[in-house]
Amino acid sequence: MFSYCADPSTLESFRWLSCYLTTGVHMSFYKSFLLVLALLAVTAPVALSFGFLGAMSARSHIAPVSWLGKGYIAIVRGVPDIAFFLFFVIALDQSFELIKHNVVCPDWTDPIRQGNDFLVCPQAKVPLGSSPEYVHQLYGFMLAVITFAIVFGAFAANVLFGGMRAVPHAQLETAEAYGMTRRQIFWRILVPQMWVYALPGLSNLWMVLIKATPLLFLLGIEDIVYWARELGGTKTSKFSAYPHPDWRMWYFLFLLVFYLSFTKVSEVVLERLMRRLNKGQATAGGEALRKEAAA
Amino acid sequence: MKKLILSTAALALTAGFALADTVRMGTEGAYPPYNFINDAGNLDGFEIVLGNELCKRAGLTCEWVKNDWDSIIPNLVSGNYDTIIAGMSITDERDEVIDFTQNYIPPAASAYAATSADADIMGGVVAAQTATIQAGYVAESGAALIEFATPEETVAAVRNGEADAVFADKDYLAPLVDESGGELVFAGDDVPLGGGVGMGLRESDTELKAKFNAAIDSMKADGTLNALIVEWFGPDAATY
Numbered sequence: 376m377f378s379y380c381a382d383p384s385t386l387e388s389f390r391w392l393s394c395y396l397t398t399g400v401h402m403s404f405y406k407s408f409l410l411v412l413a414l415l416a417v418t419a420p421v422a423l424s425f426g427f428l429g430a431m432s433a434r435s436h437i438a439p440v441s442w443l444g445k446g447y448i449a450i451v452r453g454v455p456d457i458a459f460f461l462f463f464v465i466a467l468d469q470s471f472e473l474i475k476h477n478v479v480c481p482d483w484t485d486p487i488r489q490g491n492d493f494l495v496c497p498q499a500k501v502p503l504g505s506s507p508e509y510v511h512q513l514y515g516f517m518l519a520v521i522t523f524a525i526v527f528g529a530f531a532a533n534v535l536f537g538g539m540r541a542v543p544h545a546q547l548e549t550a551e552a553y554g555m556t557r558r559q560i561f562w563r564i565l566v567p568q569m570w571v572y573a574l575p576g577l578s579n580l581w582m583v584l585i586k587a588t589p590l591l592f593l594l595g596i597e598d599i600v601y602w603a604r605e606l607g608g609t610k611t612s613k614f615s616a617y618p619h620p621d622w623r624m625w626y627f628l629f630l631l632v633f634y635l636s637f638t639k640v641s642e643v644v645l646e647r648l649m650r651r652l653n654k655g656q657a658t659a660g661g662e663a664l665r666k667e668a669a670a
Numbered sequence: 671m672k673k674l675i676l677s678t679a680a681l682a683l684t685a686g687f688a689l690a691d692t693v694r695m696g697t698e699g700a701y702p703p704y705n706f707i708n709d710a711g712n713l714d715g716f717e718i719v720l721g722n723e724l725c726k727r728a729g730l731t732c733e734w735v736k737n738d739w740d741s742i743i744p745n746l747v748s749g750n751y752d753t754i755i756a757g758m759s760i761t762d763e764r765d766e767v768i769d770f771t772q773n774y775i776p777p778a779a780s781a782y783a784a785t786s787a788d789a790d791i792m793g794g795v796v797a798a799q800t801a802t803i804q805a806g807y808v809a810e811s812g813a814a815l816i817e818f819a820t821p822e823e824t825v826a827a828v829r830n831g832e833a834d835a836v837f838a839d840k841d842y843l844a845p846l847v848d849e850s851g852g853e854l855v856f857a858g859d860d861v862p863l864g865g866g867v868g869m870g871l872r873e874s875d876t877e878l879k880a881k882f883n884a885a886i887d888s889m890k891a892d893g894t895l896n897a898l899i900v901e902w903f904g905p906d907a908a909t910y
Contacts (some may be wrong), residue, residue, distance in 0.1 A: 465744075465748065492875075612849060613849075614702045
């Protein structure tokens with residue numbers, strides 16, 4: 376990075392550190408922070424929409440749809456995250472390949488499972504074996520987003536389902552008395568009012584989601600935990616210009632600070648959002664706001 | 671039956687053609703000098719240089735993929751990459767699940783490293799990496815085995831006193847012992863283990879295996895493999 380970095384062993388500590396922290400491998404570490412933020416930015420809305428669909432179908436009047444929604448919530452909520460992550464990603468990947476295999480290679484006669492091997496025709500690989508590395512990484516990232524979204528969607532569905540039920544019944548009855556259809560009641564009366572009841576639960580979920588991002592590491596994605604472990608490990612002078620003993624503790628300490636400040640910022644933002652949603656609502660928070668304004 | 675075999679062979683051939691453009695090579699990237707990540711953030715090490723040369727000789731385009739050691743075999747088998755080239759010793763247990771090329775590193779010694787040369791390596795607590803031949807050996811030696819996911823953690827366990835000794839490939843431990851300033855020393859005798867290090871492939875990938883075997887043969891024949899081993903493992907390393 377800097378011109379004086381050519382021979383790090385001769386540098387004094389400050390310059391050494393400035394060189395050390397700007398090596399290519401550290402750049403990968405910094406980039407992985409962006410990766411985690413990107414995952415959160417993509418996953419949160421997707422999970423929320425999964426949750427919304429789940430909650431909507433769970434309270435549906437059509438029995439099979441309602442079973443589907445309730446089943447989704449019950450199954451995903453009941454299975455440990457890690458078990459789900461380990462199982463689901465492999466299952467998802469193989470089912471994609473199996474489906475594509477049946478479409479592109481209908482004449483394939485070999486068994487797909489030969490002993491331990493899972494073998495689809497080469498044209499059905501997802502992504503193709505010949506695709507550049509970034510496609511593979513993007514695909515892995517997409518699998519991670521889907522898995523996170525399904526897991527957190529189930530929790531969000533439960534929260535939203537509760538939020539929908541917490542909207543005062545009188546509101547819905549009044550709407551009915553005005554002659555609104557079921558659909559109109561749902562979109563015009565129920566949905567706008569449910570958020571204030573759902574937000575405490577949702578903000579909780581957001582915090583858990585932030586803390587769950589190191590699970591990415593389980594999915595084979597090189598996230599901040601992977602790089603912290605890799606960079607913190609002992610380096611000998613034979614294979615690195617920056618030999619150092621086991622520094623994992625410092626790297627993990629840095630991660631701790633990162634996560635703590637990230638959740639703190641989220642807390643502040645969510646608090647503001649809650650205040651806004653409470654405005655004019657018939658809730659304790661809304662009442663407090665009214666008193667505040669009157670005083 | 672005969673027809674089935676024929677059609678399988680035909681398909682294997684066409685599959686070979688289709689795959690010939692890119693071979694994905696899986697490695698761990700955490701086991702110097704075999705494979706590691708260098709200061710620039712790229713994969714480096716004996717096996718990276720070797721793998722690139724083998725691909726060149728076999729006329730293949732290769733691409734490197736990093737994968738955790740724990741899941742390195744399952745991901746090969748499910749087709750996420752096509753070879754494992756990660757300091758993996760050839761053993762009978764592994765051979766039941768995947769196939770190996772001939773070895774490209776002759777059977778090498780494993781060694782114990784500890785904080786003192788008279789550490790209790792036979793009855794004490796010994797650290798080893800999960801799913802390695804060293805872990806299997808420790809489990810049968812009578813010592814209490816503690817396993818870790820990465821080689822780094824096995825050495826850290828000795829440093830912080832959690833384990834009496836670490837058992838690993840001597841080539842991995844040697845630089846760490848040299849630079850520990852006397853904190854770590856080798857304990858006990860070296861133990862020859864395994865059938866050498868080979869490249870792992872899916873059992874169904876016979877054609878790719880033949881190509882790599884031929885490439886390894888040619889590197890053994892013209893002495894480039896020996897030169898490479900000496901370059902990375904030092905003049906005392908076992909060669910062909």
